[in-house]
Amino acid sequence: MPTLISPLIARKILSLVTKLLAKLRADVLSALLHNFWHLVIQKLTVKSPKEVISLCLTWLALQVNPVYADDNPTQQHPLRIAVAANFAPALKVLLADLPNKNNIDIQVISAATGTLYQQIKHGAPFDLFLSADTSRPALLEQDKLIIAGSRKTYAYGQIALWSATQPLSSLDELNHYSGNLAIANPDTAPYGKAAQQALKHLSLWSHVEGKLITGININQTFQQVRSQAVPLGIVAYSQLTINNYHGVIIPSEYYQPIAQQLVIVKSTPQAKLAQTISDFILQASSQSKLQKLGYLSIIPEPISESNMDNTSKVERQND
């Protein structure tokens, strides 16, 4: 996006205004402060209406004046991690084991991936962004808003068939199921797209297509099944593990991997710390914890697993 005003001209005009304001502010502020204490001494028994105004103005000046405001640029803010809503609980579990965590001030901010992407595009002061997909990090990379080379896949999502009303034993139950089926919108949500691919792989797509309830995202789909509004649904496996529910995992070779990528935002004042956290999430011990939280690790599992599984992991690495 081209800049609308030359920064040089803006700075010249505004330095003039700022100087004027600064000059005014010093005088006005001291006068206002004087009035303020005057009022406090009188135990806030306001006598003249002018004093009410000056009290309000003093207070406003103290709040809005950048010298006193919280958003002082020289003050280092905490490391802000913007995370896709589906990964927020898992991230909190991981960060609990961060070495030295008591010395690092971290804020976790979760929202929909699309929302966070828009906010970063418009200058949100985030340091690290954990997306639920690969496309938004790639877009940020195209826009040159991230530190070069920081875009990494940190986890793969898994999907599972789940019902809040009855225990399921296998995917076969879908064959003779005739009710509504909840999935996330395949056109917009990665978990929905995976559900669609899995259903097509099972040759069940035409069987269920007319009875699909498509949630705006995987959280809504989970809510729909949990509230029993829809008897059966395909949700994120991590949602089940975190909430202690049991469903049937859909084998990962039935759908394209749901890769989730992270990036370090270019404007971060704490690139080194952001890199440390990124490395921490990608390291083997964190990745093995992710598996218990319902995600697939980015690190290929040992060869003891079935061959089929390994081939799918290799493909995933090439993604």
Next chain:
Amino acid sequence: MTDVSADLLALVTTLKMAAITTVILLLIGTPLAWYLAKWQNRFKVFFEAVVALPLVLPPTVLGFYLLLAFSPTSLPGQLWQSTTGTQLAFSFSAIVIGSVLYSLPFVVQPLQKAFEQLGDQHLEAAAMLGAGPIDRFFSIVFPLTKASFITATALGFAHTVGEFGVVLMIGGNIPGETRVLSIALFDHVEAFNYANAHLLSAGLLIASLLLLSFVYLLGNNVSRNDKQQRSIK
């Protein structure tokens, strides 16, 4: 940070935002309401519509345009940055500006109605006796419209506390800075923390009810006193 202390921080941020917004609104809303009440012009309807716009406009529309305006690449965003040295989008100042615009009709409309009902004879008499405009306002207008000022203050404050769409778009959900109660509540629901969500919702519900009851109680008392004074006279 535990969930409870995070929610307390959101409460503090919310109260701070609502208090600052209300003071700013009273300062700019009072003269605005006065001019709208006393001004006779065919363009008046248009300005009234502009003030009332946030009543019908989806907050996300306002939030979207403000986000574009506050962005570091836009003109207002750049002016702010070069004046204050801080970024406007996703700052506390941004959500205060958003709230001022969003809650404007809740302060201006009660005041405008009160000013319209005010007769001119007292003001003219005071002017003849040599009272200046500020004196006239505080000695005559303010005491006569006190109830409306209380309503305007409470509505402006309460509406700003309940602010959601605008803050969601331009706030960025930053703890201690732009994460207000409604956003924290939204977060809890998204994360399935229903216990925390219930706590915040019930808290907001009770607080709103108490605030409104207080306003009506105060409003009743004030108008009753007024009637008594008038009947004594």
